Amino acid sequence: MLDTKRVTQFEEYVIQSMDEQCAPGLTVAIAKGNKVIYTKAFGYRSKEREITATTETIFGIASITKTITGIAVAQLVEQGLLSFSDPVIKYLPDFRLPGGGGEDVTIHHFLTHTSSMPPLPALGISIRGNTVPDKLVPDKKEITEPAKEQKEEPPVNTYSELIDYIASHECDLLGKTGEYFSYSNDAYALLGAIVMKVSGLTYSEYVRENIFKPLKMTRSFLNFEEMREHNDVTDLYWKNEDDEMQVSTHWQVAPPYLACGWVKTCATDLIRVFQMLANGGEYKGVRLLKHESVKKNIAMNHNVSLYDSYGHGLRVKPNYHGVTLVEHGGALKGVSSNGGFVPEKGLSAVVLCNLSAVPVAKVWLAAINLGLGLPIDTPKVVYETSEWAQVDRDRFTGPYKSGEGAEFDIVIEEGELWIKYKKDHCVIKRLNDITGLFVLKGQEMEIRFNLDDTGKSWGVGIGVRIIPRA
CATH class of the missing domain: 2.40.128.50 (Lipocalin)
Incomplete structure (x- = not known):
């Protein structure tokens, strides 16, 4: 049981964080082992209609989807259908890095964002080409509206078009394959294509059958049409260039990018993913991954910062008051999310918010601190700075x-x-x-x-x- 006084302190922290960002709605779930020990919804899923959020309100999770993709790939490795060391071209023979080459890029490089690809425009092009624009006041640019000076863009609506775009895009690579870590939505998008090629199922079908169903995640979707059949779905909020709040019901769409950021779910569903990982691959008697596979996914491969590293779809910080923090965040229009776990304690937590650019990682850490018995506002890192020469x-x-x-x-x-x-x-x-x-x-x-x-x-x-x- 959580201490009532500390729960009150946590909830005050959440409300203060929401007030600072003007966040309409946010949900939290915390679990220990197989038991959910705390859930609460704050604020609204639709502020204009005065509809409050619930712990079953469906939010976007954006790049936490990468954690799910990491699980899917690890399952296929366990089945002997692929290997982390397999070259990408074994499954996607037309894949080439910008400027040519790429034969040495492996699935491991895609999972760890070390393929040498810099940030590319392809995701933005795909979103602009597939998302219903929102009607705003005159002279206000919508997030899916191309810039006036922008030239005609090639379509990025399929895996094949994404592969073609990457191969033909003119840019310098960051270095040799495996040399640098730089986050790549494009790499994770193509992992979805590899999952499809190997399993014989679409990425959506594979995740539904092998992750959502075993975990009984009945309010989790990649298919928009399926999601629209359910009630209790959040509106989407973001701030324009003048810091004015905007609201929409038009979710961003980018068909080849499902595996990098397109899962929609609720806090009480998503927490099960991290409970499973925190339990070493098992949830309530159902094993999705071997314990060794979970260890592989949270292995510290490449530094992200001075204090943490990236595994396979998960960010890892050791030595946090004697334990390890494993997490991933996400951001899209109307989406700020963070979820993760502490393997040594079997502790997991998720935070979902319906406003873009909210630092929900702080709220997630506060939830973990609540579960660990630490002061709620304990920071992840205390920096010591000096002056430059x-x-x-x-x-x-x-x-x-x-x-x-x-x-x-x-x-x-x-x-x-x-x-x-x-x-x-x-x-x-x-x-x-x-x-x-x-x-x-x-x-x-x-x-x-x-x-x-x-x-x-x-x-x-x-x-x-x-x-x-x-």
Whole structure:
């Protein structure tokens, strides 16, 4: 049982976090072993219609879908139908990296975001080509509306078109295969194609039959038509360029990207995925994975930050007050999500929110802290910063831009190193010779400078992506 006083502190923390972000609705579930020990819905699934959220309200989970894809691939490995070391071209013979090559890219590289592909525009193109635009007030740009200066875009509506787009896209690779970690929605999208090729089922069918059904996840979907047959589905909220709240019922659609971010579910369903993983692959007598496969999925393969690494569809931080934090987050229009577990304690938690760009990872950590008996606001990391030497700062300055739309400048002003986005300007403090820290909208963000042979930065790692110098 959770202590009543600490539960009250947690709920006050959640409400304060929602108020700070103006988040309409949020749901939480916490479990210990096979038992759910806490569930609660906060706020609204439709604020305009004054319909409150419930713990069965269906939200998007965006990139937590990658955890589910990691499970699917691990199941197929257990069945002997593929191997993590298999080259991607064994199953997708037309796959090529931008500029050619890619024969050495394996399924493991896709799972660990180490294929060498930089962030590409393909996902945005697929969303724009398949999502119903929302009607906004005049002169306000909708998230699915292409920029006026944008040239005609090739379609990215199928796996084949995505493979063609990657092969023909003009960009520099980040390095050798396996050398750098940089988050790739495109890689996970193609893992869905591999699941289909190997299993003989569509990705949606495979996940439904081999993950949702065994876990009795009856309110979990990849098919929009199936989801629309159910009630208690959230509206979608996001803020426009002027920080004005927008609402929609038009979910983003990108057909070849199901495996990277398109599961819709509720907190009481999703918690079962992480209960299963926390229990070493078993949920209430039903085994989905061998314990060794779970260990493989949470193995620390490549550093994401100074303090955590990435496995197969899961992010791993060791040494958190004597335990390991395993988690994944997600973000799309009207989606902010985080879920994960503590393997040593059999503790799991999920947080789902219907507003974009909400730092729900903090709420998830607060839920884990509640379960661990730690102070609710215990941070994941306590950073110690210092000042940059002039010679270090000069190596980093310049413009940076990614294919997914991230764009900023690193500059020196008033004796400080700054990162300047279109609207947000943040001071970067030093953590070590090539890593800094800045605070954006209340979130601490590491920034890692990748240096060329001359000692100058050719790209920076922010969050989970490497953004190349423009």
